[in-house]
Amino acid sequence: MTKLFYAVLANSLAASVTNTFVWFAVTFWVYLETKSVTVTSVMAGVYLVTVALSGFYLGSLVDKYNKKTAMALSSLASLVLYALAWLIFASTPAIEFTNPASITLWVFIVLALFGAIAGNLRGIALSTLVTILIPEEERDKANGLVGSANGVAFLVASILSGMAVGFLGIFWMLVCAIGLTLLVIIHLWTLPLPAKEVSHAQAETHSIDIRGSIQAIQAVPGLFGLIFFHTFNNFLGGVFMSLMDAYGLELVSVQVWGVLWGVLSLGFIVGGLVVARKGLGKNPLRTLFLANIVMWTICIFFTLQASIVLLAVGMFVWLCLIPAVEAAEQTILQKVVSPERQGRVFGFAQSVEQSASPITAFIIGPIAELIFIPFMTTGAGVALLGDWFGTGADRGMALLFTVAGLIGLMVTLLAMRSRAYKTLSANYQTPEVEEYHPLINKTTSQTTLVE
Incomplete structure (x- = not known):
């Protein structure tokens, strides 16, 4: 670099x-x-x-x-x-x-x-x-x-x-x-x-070129599957956005929770540095799915007991893996999508994938409050699970995390067996887009404009 x-x-x-x-x-x-x-x-x-x-x-x-x-x-x-x-x-x-x-x-x-x-x-x-x-x-x-x-x-x-x-x-x-x-x-x-990044004429770009984005994604078999997989993960992962603060504050004071999040956020940095040093392997798509398997497994277990230590360790590992997942998707797009369309594809992926978060943010709270919390406070869950899982409002939220983890793990394992996964994995090894050479000479570190 x-x-x-x-x-x-x-x-x-x-x-x-x-x-x-x-x-x-x-x-x-x-x-x-x-x-x-x-x-x-x-x-x-x-x-x-x-x-x-x-x-x-x-x-x-x-x-x-x-x-x-x-x-x-x-x-x-x-x-x-x-x-x-x-x-x-x-x-x-x-x-x-x-x-x-x-x-x-x-x-x-x-x-x-x-x-x-x-x-x-x-x-x-x-x-x-x-x-x-x-x-x-x-x-x-x-x-x-x-x-x-x-x-x-x-x-x-x-x-x-x-x-x-x-x-x-x-x-x-x-x-x-x-x-x-x-x-x-x-x-x-x-x-x-560089003022001019590619050697061929760029495709005509309108203010909002959704059609061009879809065409670029369709040109790479399996790429839509990856984007929708991320969208589903963001939808399911919205449980964290909606309930994590409420669950954490049931375990510790707001002061401790604030300091803890400051420490846990170091996971983003640690995870990114590990990827920067070690890379993602020969098949970033496989790395992406393995990381998701670990993350959803953590989601199943890190709230099984009302322990701030268990929660903190699980969350730190989860946050360490997020940069690997994001880097893997970016690395795949950078190789299989032609350079003159990458902006639209990255923007399209951002819009579609992020659209799931607001939906989850609005519906998870009521689901927790109307179904899971009553289930673990005065409902049937007290007798079914209470002896080992615990009871109360915090255990209702914990159960929702576990269910989300089970769903996420099953979907990830099924997705790894799908045709889209196998096709995109093979396509990454031999992409159909023309070979693209960086504009930086590694020995001189000088910018070269391509005519």
Whole structure:
């Protein structure tokens, strides 16, 4: 891997830290101002839905423009939106932000939301840049570094956002975000990224080219199966998003839970670094499915007893495996999809796969509250399972985790026996897309424009 790739990764890390920092800080601040759980729930729902829908459009932008332009557009959009949010905050009486029904408050939230989501354009561009800058045999390791960078961004933003809201306030938090975004743009401007990435004419790219994305995916037998497998996993994995905090807080205090999550989030970094050092093996698809088998097995067992130690160990291993799963999917797409369509395919995959999360977030809570918790508190589950599994609200949530793990494990094992799995695995070994040579000479580390 070259110095240019590391420079691009550092630039993207700084942008990711800034965008995640803003959204976390705004979420904390809005709750402190309004004391409304409904407001923060709506914010989370809107964020997830927007991320899911925006992938189609952002992926098309990545294919329409060269990657440096796409990344610059991402940061410029964030800069403008953060500046507008700062102006609204500075010119509005503080009392206005304590009212959950305030139009000004929601305009402020939306500006911060879209400023953070604009960073997703950069994420899609970075995935395609791995194809351009990194030789095929090193892309899995490069994707591992990207996963570690995402973990670092999450960890740093989690810490800084709380400190910024507590010690600086939202005014200076936005000033810091604007300043950091400006620095990211200036640094990006100095990077010698190629202005023209491929030697053949790019396919015509519309603002939202869903048809082109589908055609590109259909051209690779088995690729739709991989995307829908991830979509189902995200749907089932929504149990974690909906119930993990509630379950953890049944076991320990909020202070302990907060510190524990700070430690557990190191799993993202550790997992990414392991992939960056060891790679994913000759068949990343097999690695992806083996990782899912381990993850769903953990989901079956890590809540069998009401133990914070068992939960913490299971979650740490789970989080360590996430970068491997994500890197495997990216590595597969980077090899089997033609470079001029990768932006649209990555965007399409993001939209489809992330669409499952909001659905689960809305339905898992009622399922737990109306079915599983009563089952393990006053229902038949007390007599059937209570002697060894335990009883109470926390055991109802624990049972839902176990059921989700069993379903996930069965689906993963069945998927590994499917024709789509075998076809895509074979296709990865001998892809039909033309061989694509990185624009970086490994010996000179210089950028070469392909005519």
